[in-house]
Amino acid sequence: MYFFEWGCWQMHLDPEDAQKNHKTLDRKIETKRNTHYESEDDEEQAASCQCVSQTPHSRGPIYVLNDTLLEMRCGIGEAKRGLVSIITLGILLITTKSTIAAATFSLQAAGHSQNPDTASWGALFPATFFTSIAVTITWFYFRYGFRFSRLEMFTSRHLLIRFNRKTQQVYLHRPSYCGGIMTLPWKGVTSSGAGERYSIAGGVGVPLFLYWSARVTDTLHPVSVWVGKAGNNQAELRDEWEFIRRFMDEGPQSLPRPRITSHFPWPWQAFTPQFEGLTQYFRHASRGIKVGLLLIWPAFVIIGLGHWASLLLCWKPRWPKLIRQAGLPGKPVPPQTTLASYPAHIQERLRANAHLWAVRPGKRPEKKPKTGARKQT
Incomplete structure (x- = not known):
C-alpha cells in the first residue's frame, strides 16, 4: 500500500x-x-x-x-x-510448519538417544533438514523481505x-x-x-x-x-x-x-x-x-x-x-x-x-519553430 x-x-x-x-x-x-x-x-x-x-x-x-x-x-x-500480506503470510506459514516439524523430529531424536536399543538416525536427518529450511527462510525474510512487509x-x-x-x-x-x-x-x-x-x-x-x-x-x-x-x-x-x-x-x-x-x-x-x-x-x-x-x-x-x-x-x-x-x-x-x-x-x-x-525562475521559454529546409528531389 x-x-x-x-x-x-x-x-x-x-x-x-x-x-x-x-x-x-x-x-x-x-x-x-x-x-x-x-x-x-x-x-x-x-x-x-x-x-x-x-x-x-x-x-x-x-x-x-x-x-x-x-x-x-x-x-x-x-x-x-x-498482495504483500498474502505473500508474507505464506512465508510465515511455511516457516511455522518447518519449525513445528523440526521440533517434532528433534523430540523424537532426543527420545531415541535415551534408549540405546533404538537408532535415532531416522529422526535426526529430517530434524536437521526442517531446521535448516526454517532458519534459511527466516534469515532471508528478515534480511530482504521484512522491509516490504512493512509497507502494509x-x-x-x-x-x-x-x-x-x-x-x-x-x-x-x-x-x-x-x-x-x-x-x-x-x-x-x-x-x-x-x-x-x-x-x-x-x-x-x-x-x-x-x-x-x-x-x-x-x-x-x-x-x-x-x-x-x-x-x-x-x-x-x-x-x-x-x-x-x-x-x-x-x-x-x-x-x-x-x-x-x-x-x-x-x-x-x-x-x-x-x-x-x-x-x-x-x-x-x-x-x-x-x-x-x-x-x-x-x-x-x-x-x-x-x-x-x-x-x-x-x-x-x-x-x-x-x-x-x-x-x-x-x-x-x-x-x-x-x-x-x-x-x-x-x-x-x-x-x-x-x-x-528546484523550480526554475521566470517563465518557460517559448519553443523555437523548426525551420528546416526540405531536401529537393
Missing part, C-alpha cells in the same frame, strides 16, 4: 553513487529541470484558490471533522493492499492527512521510511482538482492529488500526496477539492455533513477499496466483461482477505501531542517542517538531490 510513498521518498534520498550508475540520469535531470517554472507554480497555486464546483462533496474516508480539523485517508494503492503490515493502519483551519496548516502522518510526519503550509498547495488543465488521467482511477513544490516546502524536495478514494471522473475530484478548500477558507458551516469513518478494521473496509474508481467502468462494461468479472470473484475475495489481515496486523496511527493540540486556545502552533527537521544524514542526501527538484 505504501509503495508509492516509499518509492518517492527513496527517490529523494537516492545516493549520488547510485545516480551515477543510472544510465538515463542526466536525461531525467534535464527533463525535470525543464518541466516546472515559477510562473507555472504561481498559476497552479492561484487556480487552487478558486471555486471549481458548486456541489462540494467528500467521498471520504473522513475520520475527524469539526470546526477546526478535517482528517482524511491518503495514499494511493489502497485497492492493491493485501506491522505499521500504521492508514496514511493520514489532517487539515487545520485555525493554524492554516496541513499535517501528513506517514511512517519514517515514507518521509515521516510533516507539517506543511496550506498556502502554496496545488491540486489536480483545480480544473481540467491540472487533472491526472481525467480523474479516472486515481484519488485527488495535492502537491507542494520545493520552493514551498523549505525541505529542498517537493511533497505529493493522494487524498481520499479513487475517482470515477474529474467532476468527483473537483467536488472533493472544493470540499477541502471551502473547509480551510470558509469553515464547515456551508458544507454537507459527510459520514465519519471509524479507525476500527471492519471487514468491509478491506473489500470496498477494490472497487474504488470503477463504478462508471462497471456500469458501461459489456456483458462479456461483466461475466468475466463474475468468474474471477475468488481473486477479489483472496485480495480482500489479505487486505483485512494487513489491517488487523497494523495499529491506529497516533499524532504527536503538539499536532493533536494545534488550534486549541493557548496552545502553540506546530513549526513547519524544514530541512533542519531531518537527521544529519538525511539532510546531506536531500542537499545532494536538491537540483533535481
Whole structure:
C-alpha cells in the first residue's frame, strides 16, 4: 500500500553513487529541470484558490471533522493492499510448519538417544533438514523481505492527512521510511482538482492529488500526496477539492455533513477499496466483461482477505501531542517542517538531490519553430 510513498521518498534520498550508475540520469535531470517554472507554480497555486464546483462533496474516508480539523485517508494503492500480506503470510506459514516439524523430529531424536536399543538416525536427518529450511527462510525474510512487509503490515493502519483551519496548516502522518510526519503550509498547495488543465488521467482511477513544490516546502524536495478514494471522473475530484478548500477558507458551516469513518478494521473496509474508481467502468462494461468479472470473484475475495489481515496486523496511527493540540486556545502552533527537521544524514542526501527538484525562475521559454529546409528531389 505504501509503495508509492516509499518509492518517492527513496527517490529523494537516492545516493549520488547510485545516480551515477543510472544510465538515463542526466536525461531525467534535464527533463525535470525543464518541466516546472515559477510562473507555472504561481498559476497552479492561484487556480487552487478558486471555486471549481458548486456541489462540494467528500467521498471520504473522513475520520475527524469539526470546526477546526478535517482528517482524511491518503495514499494511493489502497485497492492493491493485501498482495504483500498474502505473500508474507505464506512465508510465515511455511516457516511455522518447518519449525513445528523440526521440533517434532528433534523430540523424537532426543527420545531415541535415551534408549540405546533404538537408532535415532531416522529422526535426526529430517530434524536437521526442517531446521535448516526454517532458519534459511527466516534469515532471508528478515534480511530482504521484512522491509516490504512493512509497507502494509506491522505499521500504521492508514496514511493520514489532517487539515487545520485555525493554524492554516496541513499535517501528513506517514511512517519514517515514507518521509515521516510533516507539517506543511496550506498556502502554496496545488491540486489536480483545480480544473481540467491540472487533472491526472481525467480523474479516472486515481484519488485527488495535492502537491507542494520545493520552493514551498523549505525541505529542498517537493511533497505529493493522494487524498481520499479513487475517482470515477474529474467532476468527483473537483467536488472533493472544493470540499477541502471551502473547509480551510470558509469553515464547515456551508458544507454537507459527510459520514465519519471509524479507525476500527471492519471487514468491509478491506473489500470496498477494490472497487474504488470503477463504478462508471462497471456500469458501461459489456456483458462479456461483466461475466468475466463474475468468474474471477475468488481473486477479489483472496485480495480482500489479505487486505483485512494487513489491517488487523497494523495499529491506529497516533499524532504527536503538539499536532493533536494545534488550534486549541493557548496552545502553540506546530513549526513547519524544514530541512533542519531531518537527521544529519538525511539532510546531506536531500542537499545532494536538491537540483533535481528546484523550480526554475521566470517563465518557460517559448519553443523555437523548426525551420528546416526540405531536401529537393
